[in-house]
Amino acid sequence: MSYFPFPAGAHHRWAGLLLLFLFGLGACSTAPPVGMTPVAPFDLTRYEGKWYELARLDHSFERGLSDVSATYRAQPDGSVEVINRGYDSERKDWQQAVGRALFTGDPNRASLKVSFFGPFYGGYHVVALDQQNYRWAMVAGPNRDYLWILAREKQISADLRDRLLSQARTLGFAVEQLIWVDQTRQDG
Numbered sequence: 725m726s727y728f729p730f731p732a733g734a735h736h737r738w739a740g741l742l743l744l745f746l747f748g749l750g751a752c753s754t755a756p757p758v759g760m761t762p763v764a765p766f767d768l769t770r771y772e773g774k775w776y777e778l779a780r781l782d783h784s785f786e787r788g789l790s791d792v793s794a795t796y797r798a799q800p801d802g803s804v805e806v807i808n809r810g811y812d813s814e815r816k817d818w819q820q821a822v823g824r825a826l827f828t829g830d831p832n833r834a835s836l837k838v839s840f841f842g843p844f845y846g847g848y849h850v851v852a853l854d855q856q857n858y859r860w861a862m863v864a865g866p867n868r869d870y871l872w873i874l875a876r877e878k879q880i881s882a883d884l885r886d887r888l889l890s891q892a893r894t895l896g897f898a899v900e901q902l903i904w905v906d907q908t909r910q911d912g
Contacts, residue, residue, distance in 0.1 A: 753866045754837035756849040763853045766834035770858040772796050775874040779902040788814055790906040811909055852891055862888055871897045878907035
């Protein structure tokens with residue numbers, strides 16, 4: 725998942741876009757999309773760390789960003805710190821957003837809600853996962869308009885890509901609309 729609504733050092737323009745997005749998210753459910761079951765068992769300790777965003781469905785809060793990554797860290801209070809980072813080629817600068825995720829129920833089930841601002845949360849549901857090695861994941865939002873393919877490495881094999889696309893298509897996602905994220909820069 726890479727909700728990325730609030731870059732560091734944002735100006736009023738970004739704040740307005742963020743508020744518009746968050747009000748929309750506030751109206752959304754944090755439940756998984758109908759017909760999707762979040763991964764279980766799920767081990768947050770193994771999920772922690774850095775993930776590269778390989779593909780996403782387009783949204784204004786990530787538009788124009790490349791080299792996007794998400795880092796997850798369990799917190800003592802049971803929440804999860806989420807740090808999303810990406811390169812904005814128009815501004816020629818790295819952008820970052822820090823959020824908080826909470827499990828929506830049993831922490832052994834990969835169903836969370838995430839917020840980057842105040843009381844507004846959006847669904848974050850791992851619907852496919854390399855449960856043996858935690859090397860790749862497919863994440864859905866509260867509906868089929870949100871999909872991310874994440875991996876521990878900046879690339880995955882063509883075979884794995886095809887399998888994930890097939891699974892996403894079966895789940896009802898518009899895979900032909902996925903944006904494949906450039907992952908060419910070193911974190912800066």
